[in-house]
Amino acid sequence: MKGLTLQLPRSKKRIWQGGAAVLSILLILLLTMYAFLFLRHDPNLTNLDQRLQGMSLQHPLGTDQLGRDVLTRLLLGAQQTIGFSLLALSVSLLIGIPFGLISGYKRGIVDRIFMRVADGFLALPDTIVAIVLSGLLGAGINNLVLAIVMVKWVSYARLVRSTVLSESQKDYILIAKTNGLSSGKIMLKHLFPHIVGHVLVLASLDLGKIILLISAFSYIGLGAQPPTPEWGAMLNDSRPYFQSKPELMLFPGLSIVFAVLLTNMLGDYLRDYFDVKKEVR
Numbered sequence: 001m002k003g004l005t006l007q008l009p010r011s012k013k014r015i016w017q018g019g020a021a022v023l024s025i026l027l028i029l030l031l032t033m034y035a036f037l038f039l040r041h042d043p044n045l046t047n048l049d050q051r052l053q054g055m056s057l058q059h060p061l062g063t064d065q066l067g068r069d070v071l072t073r074l075l076l077g078a079q080q081t082i083g084f085s086l087l088a089l090s091v092s093l094l095i096g097i098p099f100g101l102i103s104g105y106k107r108g109i110v111d112r113i114f115m116r117v118a119d120g121f122l123a124l125p126d127t128i129v130a131i132v133l134s135g136l137l138g139a140g141i142n143n144l145v146l147a148i149v150m151v152k153w154v155s156y157a158r159l160v161r162s163t164v165l166s167e168s169q170k171d172y173i174l175i176a177k178t179n180g181l182s183s184g185k186i187m188l189k190h191l192f193p194h195i196v197g198h199v200l201v202l203a204s205l206d207l208g209k210i211i212l213l214i215s216a217f218s219y220i221g222l223g224a225q226p227p228t229p230e231w232g233a234m235l236n237d238s239r240p241y242f243q244s245k246p247e248l249m250l251f252p253g254l255s256i257v258f259a260v261l262l263t264n265m266l267g268d269y270l271r272d273y274f275d276v277k278k279e280v281r
Contacts, residue, residue, distance in 0.1 A: 044227045092148075159199065204267035235253060
C-alpha cells in the first residue's frame with residue numbers, strides 16, 4: 001500500500017502533463033489552420049513609415065524592419081513551420097511503416113536490400129545528410145521537406161522492422177499462418193497494432209526535432225525563402241535589430257521553444273502510456 005501511494009501522484013502528474021500538452025497542441029493547430037480569421041494585415045505588405053513600431057492596438061506585437069505586422073507573420077509562420085513539419089513527419093510514416101512491415105515479415109532478399117539502404121542513410125548524422133540533400137536539391141521549403149523525409153523514414157522503418165521481427169516468432173502469428181491467413185491480413189490485423197505505440201512515441205518526439213530542423217535550415221537560407229513568414233526565417237531577418245528591437249527575435253524564438261517543449265511533453269506521456277522503453281527513440 002505504501003508503494004502504491006507513492007506512485008499515484010506521479011501518475012496523476014503524468015496524466016495532467018499529457019492532457020495539457022494535447023490541449024495546447026490542438027489549440028496551436030486550430031490557430032494555425034484558422035489564422036486567416038484573425039488576420040487584419042497583409043503579412044507581406046511593407047510600410048517603411050511604420051517600421052519597428054512598438055506594441056499597439058493596431059499592431060499587438062509591433063511591426064518589423066519593413067513595417068509588417070509581427071503577429072500576422074507569427075501566426076502564418078506557424079503554418080509554415082508546424083504545417084511542413086507535420087507534412088514531413090506524415091510522409092516519413094507513410095513510407096517507413098510499410099517498408100518496415102514488409103522487411104521484417106518477409107525477410108530474405110527484401111530485408112537484406114532494406115538493411116543496406118538503411119545502413120547507408122544511418123552512416124552519417126541526420127543533420128549532415130539533410131544539409132547535403134538540401135544543398136543538392138536547392139533552397140526552398142519543398143526541397144527541405146523532401147530532404148527531411150529522405151532522412152527520417154529510415155528510423156520508422158527500422159523501428160517497425162525490429163518490432164515485427166520479435167512479434168513474428170510468437171505463437172499467435174504461427175497460429176494465424178496455420179489457419180491460412182494471408183500475409184497482408186497478418187501484418188494489418190496482428191502485427192500493426194503492436195507497432196502503433198512505438199511509432200506514436202517516436203513520432204511525437206521526432207516532431208520537435210523536425211520543427212527545429214525546418215527552423216534552423218530556414219535561418220541559414222535553405223528553407224523558406226523571403227518574403228514567406230516562417231519562424232526560423234523571421235529569426236534571421238530580425239538578427240541585425242537584436243540590440244534595438246530584441247522582441248523581433250524573442251517572439252519567433254519562444255514560439256519554436258514552446259512548440260518543441262509541447263511535443264516532448266506529449267512524447268514522454270505517450271511513452272509512459274504505451275509502456276515503451278526509453279531506448280526506443
